[in-house]
Amino acid sequence: MAIRLNFHHEIDRRMQARRRDPLKLSLFFLGGLVVLMAGFYFYEAERVAGELQGVERRRFDLSRLEARAVQASKLDEEFQKKARLSGTLVERMEERFYWAPFLERLARLVPGEMQLTRISGETHGEDRRCQVSVEGVVGGASPREVAERFRAEVKNAASKLYREAQADFRALEEAPEAADGRHPVVFQIQVQFVAGKELPKPPPPRVKKVRP
């Protein structure tokens, strides 16, 4: 077997050492990394630029819209004021208590033996609470029964039209003897009802907890 001698072993070793030079390798690696980082940076920069562009666009939209918004705000404020006034006025008109229909019904309920001598009434409060006093004289064979029937009919009629209707006798007394020898009855009926809308109930009062 022939002996082979490598006279270039020194050169080979140097070449090998150059090939696996850590500095060169790390520079290669660093170069690749820098390329990747630069790519990522440009991608990010593009994205941020897009975002900034979006902000600028919105800023422009806002500047264009702001003048209209100020004008619209003034218009709306004025409109709200007018709408409130108009709403209140319409509500006041619609929520009124109409006396004429009530008096007309009352007049229709009066029987032949009865004569009303006085009607007085008033409304008060936002819910139109009404108090009506009806005074009259009843003649005939059974004036008390007629008066009671009238009271019940008034209550019934008021209940159909309004809320919380009540009709109670305040007085029911015999009057002096009439020409036919009978004793007529003088009465006073107090009618109460609520003609307006139901008001919201006030919140229950807070009860303070007392620590023992």
Next chain:
Amino acid sequence: MKLEKSELEKLLLGVLLFGGVAYAYWAFLLSPLHSKEVQARLAGVDLDRKLKDAQEKVAKGDRATREGPGVQQVLDQVAAMVPEGAPVAWFPSQVSAVLRDTGAGKSAVRLISESPEKGVEGFVRTVWAVEVPRAEFVPLIRSVAALEDGHPLLEVTSLGIEGIREDPEKVRAVLGLKRLVKK
């Protein structure tokens, strides 16, 4: 594989270089970009809120423009119900005319009080007393109905009707009226 001392030094130099590049990349490039992005996002959120507010205001303004004429029409109608001048100058004659025309006969109208009406800006509440000395019951009710129907700004707040002893067909009446008038 065993590294020689010089190779180790080079490797360390490479690592240091990498650290320097990474630091510079983060500190001078990515970090400002990131803070710019955060600022842009915050500004975007703020602008979005302002834009939404502005759009809502514009929408409300559009609604006001759309519905304004209807509201104005109601106000104009109400304004037309109140004649010009002091209420004492026109209201008594207006009420007396209604009572006369509906058959309730003569009447006397007096101003009782005048006060600002709560919740109705620009209007004043006037309270009046109307005395009808002699009238038939049915025409009187008709008068009350005519007042209530024909004058929406008027409200009958109280009434007192009393029969006249000497004339059983007739009644005497006192009406309490509330009328809204312009300030």
